[in-house]
Amino acid sequence: MxxxxxxxxxxxxxxxxxxxxxxxxxxxxxxxxxxxxxxxxxxxxxxxxxxxxxxxxxxxxxxxxxxxxxxxxxxxxxxxxxxxxxxxxxxxxxxxxxxxxxxxxxxxxxxxxxxxxxxxxxxxxxxxxxxxxxxxxxxxxxxxxxxxxxxxxxxxxxxxxxxxxxxxxxxxxxxxxxxxxxxxxxxxxxxxxxxxxxxxxxxxxxxxxxxxxxxxDHLVPTEKQMVVTDADPARRIVKSINAEPAAPEYARIMGKDPNQLDRFTFASHPVVVRIGGTHHVRAIRQVNDDGDLVFFSAIDEGMVLTTATPQNMVxxxxxxxxxxxxxxxxxxxxxxxxxxxxxxxxxxxxxxxxxxxxxxxxxxxxxxxxxxxxxxxxxxxxxxxxxxxxxxxx
Incomplete structure (x- = not known):
């Protein structure tokens, strides 16, 4: 063609x-x-x-x-x-x-x-x-x-x-x-x-x-934030957020059941990080067997994550x-x-x-x-x- x-x-x-x-x-x-x-x-x-x-x-x-x-x-x-x-x-x-x-x-x-x-x-x-x-x-x-x-x-x-x-x-x-x-x-x-x-x-x-x-991207940052307090940057794993286990704390902040976190949750409830005056998404890939959050891109201790609200994609x-x-x-x-x-x-x-x-x-x-x-x-x-x-x- x-x-x-x-x-x-x-x-x-x-x-x-x-x-x-x-x-x-x-x-x-x-x-x-x-x-x-x-x-x-x-x-x-x-x-x-x-x-x-x-x-x-x-x-x-x-x-x-x-x-x-x-x-x-x-x-x-x-x-x-x-x-x-x-x-x-x-x-x-x-x-x-x-x-x-x-x-x-x-x-x-x-x-x-x-x-x-x-x-x-x-x-x-x-x-x-x-x-x-x-x-x-x-x-x-x-x-x-x-x-x-x-x-x-x-x-x-x-x-x-x-x-x-x-x-x-x-x-x-x-x-x-x-x-x-x-x-x-x-x-x-x-x-x-x-x-x-x-x-x-x-x-x-x-x-x-x-x-x-x-x-x-169609995501708008909110005022709601969280801090990465324990991480394995080499493997893009976050172990704790706000000094609490990562997955349950993310679920609490997002108002979700920690036992029901899946790719649909992560796609519709993203988090962003501010770099050089602009927000960029730090998407979550999955929850591992230890209850940690595995990310798609770079993550580190001390990073401030901001929740984001999606606009209508169309x-x-x-x-x-x-x-x-x-x-x-x-x-x-x-x-x-x-x-x-x-x-x-x-x-x-x-x-x-x-x-x-x-x-x-x-x-x-x-x-x-x-x-x-x-x-x-x-x-x-x-x-x-x-x-x-x-x-x-x-």
Missing amino acids: LTDVEPSPTETVADPVVRPIVLTAQVPATDPCPVAQIKRDFGDQDLSLLTLFISPAADFDAVVAQAQHAYPDTDVVACSTAGEIGACGYDENQIIAVGFPAVGFATTSLMIEDIDQLTPQPLVDRLVLERVKLQKQNRDMPNGFALLVVDGLSLAEDALTAAISPALRDMPLFGGSAGDGMGFQKTLVSLNGKVARNAAVLTLFCSAYRTHVFSL DHLTRKMAELSDNGAPAHIIGCDCILRRIEAEQTQMTRDLSDILARHNVTGFSTYGEQIGPLHVNHTMSGVAIYAPDRKR
Whole structure:
């Protein structure tokens, strides 16, 4: 399926040849030859990058091997998902493909391994060299951004984004943590056929099109606060809140039964932390066997958590999509959407309406175990990039 057919940056409306800004396709996870179908849908377009968001229902290794064979001269980046965003919005059991044609994009991708033992400076030096090289070679593509996909069970996203974001300078970073449905057992990333865990893949983009990296969430902080008084930061575990056992105290503050805490409770009753004048979600993943709270992102003793009230997701997403269209509607949006947003949508029976909005605004992407935006790893948000068609000459 081709989407967003617009003139290339050097063409006018009168030109006989038009090219798609971004190519998208989706194939059921059960298809034994999904990449063959994707290649048929994409045609003979010369791609700078192919990204694959792969349902855990698919054979991840087989899909990336097929992609490497079908696109030997193109970087292929893939990750497993906690759900997909396709042509009809929220979807499941799909393989989503996004192709970036070389006519409008130049990219370079690199795998970062052993991210739980990251040595920042050599990585920063490498990124600076790659960024400068890419930009010098593509001066006719002045717009830049970076996409990061990370093992969603690595517990290392916070340190990774904090290390690499400053090296990217004028390439704003967004991304998502790879998922495993609701399994939380095995999350994967891949670059050019190499599959890895405890790893990340970073792609740097130069684009001839105007782009805008964004992050949105629908949560409003309240006046109700709690303090983390005992924690295991390395494992993102909170053992006590307000000097009381963590799970029962959280339940008390939220007015919930401590024996009935589940993912639906955590999705609808989030907590946020203030960082640099802005509140960011610190989402709870589960209660462990010891009655501790396990979080999706960085947590530490002394951290002040504030309860948050969700706005209506449909109304909020409608407003935010309209804001992205203030100076013209995006031709396409690549989105990394937290699994907690999908859970909340299902619980509040808003999935269909949200899907309609996503489809109407050409959002393609996946549901994540966390999102990256700039130097931060966050939760309960959608991060993404809006890509705009060139102004038509009149």
